[in-house]
Amino acid sequence: PARAVTNGRWKLIHHLPVGDTAAQIQLFDLENDPDERHDLAQRPKHKALRDDLLAELTQWRVRTADPLLDEAVLRQLGQIPLQPQQVVAPWYTPR
Numbered sequence: 001p002a003r004a005v006t007n008g009r010w011k012l013i014h015h016l017p018v019g020d021t022a023a024q025i026q027l028f029d030l031e032n033d034p035d036e037r038h039d040l041a042q043r044p045k046h047k048a049l050r051d052d053l054l055a056e057l058t059q060w061r062v063r064t065a066d067p068l069l070d071e072a073v074l075r076q077l078g079q080i081p082l083q084p085q086q087v088v089a090p091w092y093t094p095r
Contacts, residue, residue, distance in 0.1 A: 003057055009030055011030055011036070012025065012026070012027050012028075014057060018078045025041045
């Protein structure tokens with residue numbers, strides 16, 4: 001699961017940690033990269049912007065009581081099998 005915020009020009013996506021998957025932050029300049037092909041999150045010159053957008057997103061998640069703020073909920077999501085045959089039946093094969 002992910003949460004995102006934009007200020008019009010910039011878009012930050014926070015991919016939440018689930019199971020063995022670590023959290024990931026992506027940052028895109030929608031004015032110069034509308035197709036979101038170039039992740040700028042790790043560039044030092046965008047650190048302040050990334051931190052500000054992440055703080056704004058976190059405040060929004062708290063204000064709206066985002067259930068995925070609860071680590072127990074994220075742990076439960078990590079236990080859901082990603083393969084449909086594991087959910088339906090071991091012999092099921094999706095077409």
